[in-house]
Amino acid sequence: MGGDHAPDMVVAGADLARERCPNADFLFVGDEARINALLERHPALKPISTVRHTPDFVAMDAKPSVALRAGRNSSMRLAIDAVASGDAACVVSAGNTGALMAIAKFVLKTLPGIDRPAIASILPTQRGETVMLDLGANLECDADNLVQFAVMGTVFSRTVLGLLNPTVGLLNVGSEEQKGHEQIREAAAALRQTPLAPYFHGFIEGNDLALGTVDVVVTDGFTGNVALKTAEGTAKLYAEFLRRTFRSSLLAKLGYLLAKGAFNKLRQRMDPRRYNGAMFLGLRGICVKSHGGTDAVGFSNAIAVAFNMASHGFNDKIRDQLAVLQAALAAAADKARDESATGSETAVQ
Amino acid sequence: MGGDHAPDMVVAGADLARERCPNADFLFVGDEARINALLERHPALKPISTVRHTPDFVAMDAKPSVALRAGRNSSMRLAIDAVASGDAACVVSAGNTGALMAIAKFVLKTLPGIDRPAIASILPTQRGETVMLDLGANLECDADNLVQFAVMGTVFSRTVLGLLNPTVGLLNVGSEEQKGHEQIREAAAALRQTPLAPYFHGFIEGNDLALGTVDVVVTDGFTGNVALKTAEGTAKLYAEFLRRTFRSSLLAKLGYLLAKGAFNKLRQRMDPRRYNGAMFLGLRGICVKSHGGTDAVGFSNAIAVAFNMASHGFNDKIRDQLAVLQAALAAAADKARDESATGSETAVQ
Structure with missing residues (x-):
């Protein structure tokens, strides 16, 4: 209703x-x-x-x-x-x-291993389609939340969009490693310890959304919500400018009549109805x-x-992936502990 | 160099x-x-x-x-x-x-009364032009920073863009009063106590950037940077789709030849060179x-x-406005104190 x-x-x-x-x-x-x-x-x-x-x-x-x-x-x-x-x-x-x-x-x-669900959506890009999350369920996110979002986005991209090994990017203000606030830098470090590491692109910027630099864009709900609505708003602004331009002169109107078929295809491709449906993941x-x-x-x-x-079976797959992820993170933590233990023994000798 | x-x-x-x-x-x-x-x-x-x-x-x-x-x-x-x-x-x-x-x-x-400088830029909108700040100088901002940005943006809009009483909006995930995190809700409450109050629109969302809902968009540097680059990226994506569409068929090419004059005007209006120049304010x-x-x-x-x-004399004007603002905030604080004092006396009686 x-x-x-x-x-x-x-x-x-x-x-x-x-x-x-x-x-x-x-x-x-x-x-x-x-x-x-x-x-x-x-x-x-x-x-x-x-x-x-x-x-x-x-x-x-x-x-x-x-x-x-x-x-x-x-x-x-x-x-x-x-x-x-x-x-x-x-x-x-x-x-x-x-x-x-x-x-x-x-x-x-929530699913086991997921602290907070996220809202995800598919966006059109220059290269095809990208899934972005979170879009507003969690205004503030810690590194663990972001890592979990990366897993959920990856499973979504694999199962629903059919990509074999989707790449993941963390939305930031620059691509260099020292950029951004603590939570995303920590999330980036954690992702490099997981089975997702080979597909983790690192940090991306706002313009990478439209470029389709990565298949999965991970961000907190505040930034994701603003970015999604900014992209939608800019797209509408352009559509409006295009409409005004084609109406601005007799020649332009004639031009539109000729190019109409091609523009109908463009309109279909960018039709917001195609991208309707925000997924609650987790x-x-x-x-x-x-x-x-x-x-x-x-x-x-x-x-x-x-x-x-x-x-x-989307949720079963998330569950499986999270189990693999948690095992990998635990192993990385064990390894770090072992190494620091060996390190202190050496110091004693 | x-x-x-x-x-x-x-x-x-x-x-x-x-x-x-x-x-x-x-x-x-x-x-x-x-x-x-x-x-x-x-x-x-x-x-x-x-x-x-x-x-x-x-x-x-x-x-x-x-x-x-x-x-x-x-x-x-x-x-x-x-x-x-x-x-x-x-x-x-x-x-x-x-x-x-x-x-x-x-x-x-920094200028007296300004804790942190901000980066500002002018964006094209459906209604004209909007100034947005901060675009990346400060990844995390408290309510005081945001209020100071609002003052700086207002003075910029008045002196450089020539608007008499520019409206101010805080970028958020929704327009309702309870939306967003603490810092912006506090900043909104503080702005309502200042001489800017009559021109304070409240919260705006990402799509309001392109609509030009307000003349001054205030946000933290992380969100502002992502939003600006997302808008620029989406604009480029559209320009690229437009180019492809006009080249996709012979009829479309002919249509372009006819509409070329109108499109040149659009290109001039949206030329990113027109909006070149990020101002360091404060x-x-x-x-x-x-x-x-x-x-x-x-x-x-x-x-x-x-x-x-x-x-x-941009900086002199910011200085004057900040003095007025601080006097207003001090008066509001005094008034709140007086009222709570009167309140407690009444309670004693």
């Missing part, structure tokens, strides 16, 4: 997603009468759909803490409960982001947040992302 | 800046023989130029601390010394940013940093920015 155009857009989005999600069934949680009426209009979707009724929903401007305490019967809460109970493989919502994260964290809990359950203002096409993309994560 | 194309680009840039800087004289610091040879090629510039010779210069990759200690005879140091001694009204350099800030801070010192002297890779046109813009700041 969340988002600007629910439930119509949600049901229409599911119908579009149907073809990209083979053997998927849909569980709609919300106002039964409205959802059933909509399903009548989507005859292919109806037989693979179930509706769980609730009149309650989380308002778009509700405080997360209030939504968590008071919204036990809300459509958002019941949809997340369905993931916790195993009735659903994943949940997709276009509702209130803060409430969704708070409820998902409370109901699903939870014991798959949860994807759609933009509240998207349409059915955008929502179907968010569903497809969640479906891919679920069908590729 | 700094930047990729010095000293040629520097001398040529000064010649271009000459017309926009009435009654300006130029002091060139560096390799006398090379500079004199270049001045021969710019006959109108030569009579208003002086050359101060030094064979030393700061390498582009030198550590700031090393440049500060070892570079006492460097062209950068001597140029800043000339501002300190009053021989020059302002200094412009295309050299090593970290070294320039370290030397400028050491030689010029020092007892005017210091502007040009991009190292710019050309004479870009460098002339950096000179024009410095000239404008000097001829409008």
